[in-house]
Amino acid sequence: MQASPYGTSVKGFRDGAVPRFIRTDVLLALASVALIGCSIYTIASATSGDIPGDPNFFVYRQAAYAGVGIVLMLILSRVDYSRFREWKAGLYVAMIGLIVMTFALGSVARGSRRAIDLGFISLQTSEVGKVLLVLTLSAFVVDRMRRLGERETTSRVMLLALVPAMLVIAQPDLGSGLVYLAIVTAVLFVAGTKWTHFAGLGALAAVALAVVLVAAPAAGVELLKPYQMDRLTAFVNPTENPAGQGYQQAQSLVAIGAGGKTGRGEQATQTKLDFLPEHHTDFIFSVVGEEFGFMGTALVLSLFALLIWRCLRILTMSKNLYGSLIAGGVTAMLMFQVFVNVGMTVGIMPITGVTLPLMSYGGSSVIVTFMALGLLQSIHAQARETALAKGPNPALI
Amino acid sequence: MYLDSDNRRALTPQLALRVAVIGGIALVAFGLVFFRLWYLQVLSGDKYRNVAQANSVRPIKVQAPRGEIVDREGRVLVKNRTGLAVKVTPEKLPADSGARSALYARLGRVLDMSPARIEKSVEDQLKALPFAPATVKSDVPNELIFYLLENKEDFPGVEPEQVFLRRYPHGEVGAHLFGYVSEVSQEQLESELFRGVALGDRVGQAGIELEYDRFLRGENGASRIRVDALGNLQRTLRRREPKQGRQLKLAVDLDVQRVGQEQLGGAAGAFAVMDVRNGEVLALGSSPSYDPNVFSKVIRQSDYERLTSEENGQQLLNRATQGDYPTGSTFKLITATAALEGGLITPDTVQYDGGSLQVGGVNFTNAGGVVNGALALRQALSVSSDVFFYRLGVAADSAGDGLLIQQWAKKLGLGRPTGIDLPNDMPGRVPTPAWRNKLFEQGLTDRAWSVGDNVNLSVGQGDLSANPLQLAVAYAAIANGGKVVQPRLGKRIEDASGRPLQELEAPRARTLKIDPANRQAILDGLRAAASEPGGTSTDVFAGFEIPIAGKTGTAEKTNGIDQSWYAALAPYPNPQYVVVATFEQGGFGAETAAPAARAIIAELFGTKAGDLSAGGSQD
Secondary structure, three states: OOOEOOEOOOHHHHOOOOOHHHHOOHHHHHHHHHHHHHHHHHHHHHOOOOOOOOOOHHHHHHHHHHHHHHHHHHHHHOOOOOHHHHOHHHHHHHHHHHHHHHHHHOEEEOOEEEEEEOOOOEEEHHHHHHHHHHHHHHHHHHHOHHHOOOHHHHHHHHHHHHHHHHHHHOOOOHHHHHHHHHHHHHHHHHHOOOHHHHHHHHHHHHHHHHHHHHHHHHHOOOOOOHHHHHHHHHHHOOOOOOOOHHHHHHHHHHHHHHHOOOOOHHHOHHHHOOOOOOOOOOOHHHHHHHHHHHHHHHHHHHHHHHHHHHHHHHHHHOOOHHHHHHHHHHHHHHHHHHHHHHHHHOOOOOOOOOOOOOOOOOHHHHHHHHHHHHHHHHHHHHHHHHHHHHOOOHHHO | OHHHHHHOOOOOHHHHHHHHHHHHHHHHHHHHHHHHHHHHHHHOHHHHHHHHHHHHEEEEEEOOOOOOEEOOOOOEEEEEEEEEEEEEOHHHOOOOHHHHHHHHHHHHHHHOOOHHHHHHHHHHHHHHOOOOOEEEEOOOOHHHHHHHHHOHHHOOOEEEEEEEEEEOOOOOOOHHHHOOEEEOOHHHHHOHHHOOOOOOOEEEOOHHHHHOHHHHOOEOEEEEEEEOOOOOEEEEEEEEOOEOOOEEEEOOOHHHHHHHHHHHOOOOEEEEEEEOOOOEEEEEEEEOOOOHHHHOOOOOHHHHHHHHOOOOOOOOOOHHHHOOEOOHHHHHHHHHHHHHHOOOOOOOOOEEEOOEEEEOOEEEEOHHHOOOEEEOHHHHHHHOOHHHHHHHHHHHHHOOOOOHHHHHHHHOOOOOOOOOOOOOOOOOEOOOHHHHHHHHHOOOOOOOOOHHHHHHHHOOOOOOEEOHHHHHHHHHHHHHOOEEOOOEOEEEEEOOOOOEEEEOOOOOOEEOOOOHHHHHHHHHHHHHHHHOOOOOOOOOOOOOOOOOEEEEEEEOOOOOOOEEEEEEEEOOOOOOEEEEEEEOOOOOOOOOHHHHHHHHHHHHHOOOOOOOOOOOOOO
16 A cells, blocks of 8 residues: 555545445535535525515525535545645635635625625635644644644634634634634644643633733724624623614524424414514524424524534544544534524524534535535544454444 | 654654643633634524524504594584604714704704704704604605705705694684694693503694693504614515594584674684583684694794784783783673672662762772663662662671672682683782781781772772683673583594593582572672663664673773773573673773674574664663
């Protein structure tokens, strides 16, 4: 077998010696497909009245995105992820380039410039950036594994992540920026960065937060857009402005609460009469809550729990560090989005504009999430391959 | 394969720990979210379901039409018509104040109103009730409504709404009785009188509309509609039909009322027609009158000022209950009652009328200086001898506490509100020594009380002030044997088709003890005044089919033009009705007020008034 400096060649696991179902993490695949199924089912019900004369407008589109996403996931699952380690510099430049391009070419939607219109899809570069960031950061960390204990390593990796994060926050897309920070933290954490470094980073973050939220506004410098400040303060004091940002969260709480144990189905007035804003994107979890009740929310949360469990399992299974770091980054990306989004809908997190992976309507988000899961399947497949090559382990089959 | 194993990493304890930390974070986070969902959905589900319902279900008030007001024969006096009001819905108004001002400017051009006025009125209403639609204009022609609807994009938040407005088919006839209706005020909402009324409801603000509001106002209907987040109607969930208010039957006779107002003919004055037995008011009018239809919409300040200005004769003033007049010789009935009941004279006590009487250095004379010679009460009333009553005034001033006439005037209903079922009925004034002396002490008048004041009072002059309805009550009391009735306009509450629901019982009358012989003597005197040769109104009632008893009055006023009065009881000898008429600038009572009374009585009994050769002998 031809050895490559970065890992096994693609040939290694393509030779068909092992049945494909063993190479695939079936539970992970089932969880992801079940979630996108829930998404389409919920969107069908929530948006049937949104576009007059076209009740399935969002359904067909979400199904198409799911199709594209699943195909890309299958392709990626059979690609050797270690290739991406070779291409890290190119991928990083591409990521920064895409995000910067958005400022020039992007279409403005609700006051922010986040997407490049490609005709068939409006490409949210910050979404694509998530998966690219996972791949490139992991690669950089693997390269500097020997000097992981140095402060310089941690600083450099942080800097690599902060550049795209700040650019994305400037779009402005605070939510994705925070996801980037979650990814870099997770990659460093999994790699084994010292606890003291994390303590230092935590202190720096606290200082930065204080500057952004308190000191800078007091000095008259606007680092966050007013609406972003509104969202954060509305979370702290939701009744202060029932018509503003707090309104969305209040309506979301009402929707979820009104769903009760089994949901309101056709009587879901919060969703169907537009009291719930963004009901197919940011607040789709609230729709699940209202229409299907605790049964629905528990099901969706369980699927996410399953997803994250499988991600962590792949992290531990990975045949090499690069795979573990990718798995760590993807896990952090998913976990962060799930908790921030669901937390927002149930009123325990501020509104940050983070989508719910695989559930929220949106091509970029769905496709990128499937691609990330494709990477995990690839890690899983190669790990299996390697283990089987060392000798079958009946316990694993 | 060994190269592969280079890559292959065992699960180091460090990695295991870190994965465990991530797993722990996930576990805690999932736990938190699950707990929160359990709390929201399972424990508080009902609460949030109610909030969601309240969000999307909106109660809509359906205005109930007011009950109609009919006369004693069931003829409609006040009815409803539907109008279209222009309202603005607050949540659909442009949020930007510049855009709002532009909207008001456009609306102002269409509705012919100043944008500033629209803005102020709307903002005031929204301040009082932030989420209810605010009325811009109450009664807008259909063409303008169509225009607004066709150009909906230019008028965001502007919507028509059907409203019930009052219509007065008989114009000026009875205008002072009905009052008007308009949207309930914030202070009214807090009062017990308007319990059950909601903001935006139209309630009676004056007159009968106010007095009987609780019967006339209907029960609003309610629709429950489902709306979306923008307030657009989705569907009607439930509808409770509005219930029209009760119909109010008045004791008023439309024909008598109309004749009375025709007799006044726009001259300042008033009249009252009442059933002496129970106080039912058959007609009560004031002149000049006005067309109450101007009040059916929003009441404009300019209208209000025009109708209350002195130059226009204070059209809104109801002179029949709020007039403030000396009554002239019609007061002699009261002086006579006081003198007889107080034992100053008997019906047959003769006094000498030499044409004038010197009291305290002042010479009080008969009108026109007539000398009537020796006469007793009946004749004194018939020819309206002033000197006869001057003497009673002097005698009363020195008898007992000197308040004999005042006390009887009070007993017979002067100096206090009649208690008629109209708001703002005025007490007038019966002058007493205490009253004048107090004014004098305060420096508000040039002299203290003297016997001359009592002399003036005895013939209804001086500081006395009363209104026609009070006088009617006093005459009725003598006619009915001493019952001081409380005048009533309302007779019966009926349903919309006229079936009786509740008789409006007249309050118990106060009963005075008056010697029937004394009473009869007075009535005889009044009868003689209208029928015997030399009687002050004999000429007016010559050839009139209905036998009546009546007293003229001519009140001297500071402006030099005498006020004319006539008080009549008909038919004689068992009077059923009292009719009082007064003209502020009518001169002798027999010249204007008596013919008016004759025409009213003719209408009451359905006979021809005939041509009048107006003009009595004297007062």
